[in-house]
Amino acid sequence: MSTHRFPAGLTLENLTLTHGQRPAVHHVSGRFAPGSLTAVVGPNGAGKTTLLRALAGLHKPESGRITAEGTARIALLPQLAALDRAFPIACCDVVMQGLWPRIGAFRGVSAEDRLRAEHALAAVGLGGFEKRPVGTLSAGQTQRLLFARLLVQDADILLLDEPFNAVDAKTSADLLRLVRDWHGQGRTVIAVLHDLDLVAREFPETLLLARDAIAWGPTAEALSAANRLKARMMAEAWSEEAEHCHRAA
Ligand SMILES: Nc1ncnc2c1ncn2[C@@H]1O[C@H](COP(=O)(O)OP(=O)(O)OP(=O)(O)O)[C@@H](O)[C@H]1O
16 A cells, blocks of 8 residues: 555634534634544534535635645545436546546546546446446445545545445445545545444544534544533534624634
8 A cells, every 4th residue: 555645634723614694613623633534423413514615625714714734635525415416427527527626627638537537436346337327326336436536636635524325334345445545545534424333443533513623532532422412412502593603712
């Protein structure tokens, strides 16, 4: 297994993310260390997807800051439901979307680009699927396809939003192997997950979110019974109508 060129971290400083005036993530500070493997867990509506989108640069902070180290390349695996499977596009073209930052708008796709996409498809168990329309794939195959797109992005920081959702045990195990490889190569991996047994087994670090950061650190400590109870109570106590406050760091 090769070592990745550039382990990079991400720092959050008093980060607040909102939808309108309503806070999804509230005054969170901390650091995803370079090369760390972190699960982001919490109740429904805790702000996990909003946080991941902000880390990917897709959601502007209301206040506070996100700082990536150096010139870190960041890639996001969105939730499966975010992919428009009705759009008539072949698997190989979905994977090559991951190459666009390097290909640019004006250069055509080269034979080498196509080969990279084919290798990525083979690596996720979709060899021979190059021309298959994405709408004909099962949920598990679609998740494998999104992982193939992530592979060609060759990112320093990987953001995974519920990567094992709606997939069977075999697909889960195959995709988990890729996550372990990325971690082993020194890349920083941050994954939103609901399966706490999986988190306890595979993820050394955990951020427990309930709009506020309830705990952030080694998984066994972060997921203590007391912290989980606190997260649940915090989620239940938040009014959907509450606006964010303006407290300082
Ligand atoms: N586009 C949006 N417009 C308005 N409110 C939104 C939007 N997206 C999310 N929210 C609200 O922000 C809060 C956090 O949502 P988010 O999707 O980040 O939570 P989550 O922790 O990922 O939830 P889940 O576990 O259910 O996927 C929720 O109250 C949600 O209703």
